[in-house]
Structures are given as structure tokens and as C-alpha cells.
Amino acid sequence: MYRELGLDLIPAELREGQGEIAAAAAGRLPALVERSDLAGFLHCHTNYSDGASTVAEWADACRAAGYRYVGLTDHSKSAAYAGGLREDDIPRQHAEVDDANRRFTDFRILKGVEADILQDGTLDYTPEIRAGFDFIIASVHSRYGMDEARMTQRVLKAMDDPHTAILGHPTGRLLLSRDPYPLDLDAIFARAAERGVAIEINADPQRLDLDWRAVRRAVAAGVTISLGADAHGVSAIGVMELGVGIARKAWLTKAEVLNVEPVEAFLAFVARRRGHS
């Protein structure tokens, strides 16, 4: 049918009346990102917080699924409801990661954390402790009831912290159960682009946050997108496909996605953000 109409085949995800027909007629459809393009599996929880799988189980599952690295991101200490990492858990987990990494020559486990954005916009842990992680996803997990101005200031301040590499599930929505908190997304996108902070598409089927319509605005503002699984056990490893689907729906190609990059480039992104590149 498309051939008869003189159009390139429009991938199903793009069929939303957002300019795809004109692009297909002009031969300018984007080469959409695919799951197999991803080198890094980011945002997962181990049994050090509320996840069901161990460090080694995550590494083996991600390597078997074709990823080249996994970014572990347990909850931070303020997320007491999720058994967040206490300060004295951190060296224990990092030693376990170092041990597991010794088994691999073609795969790497990164020591990340999903740090709570506290009520005043600061991140969980002291700066010294934060510096000990390979990368940080900063997320709001509390005080959802703030008004838009205060919530926006809170998130902007978190993005100003040089340890913030990725803003996690940016609007906090839970599909069918919790509305997004009020946030001036365009202000967030402008700051993220300015600071070199990536914004997450969270692949948890209850979240799918950032919404695909907003992803297009983020990319237009110059923001890099990170695909995060937010998986709490290796049995949920496949949710990344949903995140890739949302990325495709937002017209993303490999060029806009952070974790298509090899681990060295991913860590260079974090280092630039921290100001020592």
C-alpha cells in the first residue's frame, strides 16, 4: 500500500499524524533506534535495595542479552521505603562489583545509584560519597504535592549538581494511578541541554516517563535521552523493549540516545558533566 502511494514504509510507531507522511513522501523517515543498538543496560535495582537479583545475576543476564555494560542503580539511603543503600552498604556493593568485573573481559558493571532528589533539590549523600559512584541517576520519590514553581526549582537545582548525569522518570507519573507532578518541562529541557544532563525514558510499563510527545520537545531543545529499564529483577530485563518503543514513537535515532554509546563514551559523558573531562 505504501509503495502504491509512493511512500516509504512508515514504521507503526510513527503513525500518529505528526509529519510522518510528508517525511515518507520525501524519503526522509528517520532510521529509528533499535534494541540491538543499545550497548548499556541502565537503571536496575539489586538485592542491595528493593531488587530481587544480585550483582552477578544482573551482569550475566545483561551480557547474555547482548549488552556490553550494565549500570546498577539501587535506591539511595533516603528511600527508606525501598531499603535504600546505607553508607556502609556502599563499599560492600562496590567490592562485589569489583569481584564480578574480574570475570569479564568483554563486559563491565558500573557502580551507579538512583539518588533521591530531596525536598530542597539537593541530592542524597554527601558530595564525597556521590563522587564514589560511576554515575548518578537523580529522581524524585517524595513530596509529589509541590506546586509547579517549587517542583521545577527543585528539579532544576538537582540538575545543577555536577554529579547528576541522568534525570530519572522526570514527571513521576504512574499510568492509571498517579498523575505527573506539575513541572515546567521546557525549563527542565533547556537546563538539561545547557548542563549536559541526560533525560530518561523510563521503560517500566507503569511509567513510560518521559511521555513520547514530550521526548520530541526535549530532543528539539538539544537534550540527550537515556533509556532506563528501572527493572527490579532480571526477569524484567525485557521491559527495555518498551522504552525503545517509546523512543521510536518519539522519532529517536541512535544519535540522540546516550546508552547506544560504548562504556568509555558513556563514562566520558559523566566526566564532562562533573567538569573533569
Ligand SMILES: [Zn+2]
Ligand atoms: Zn525511581
Ligand SMILES: [Zn+2]
Ligand atoms: Zn528505579
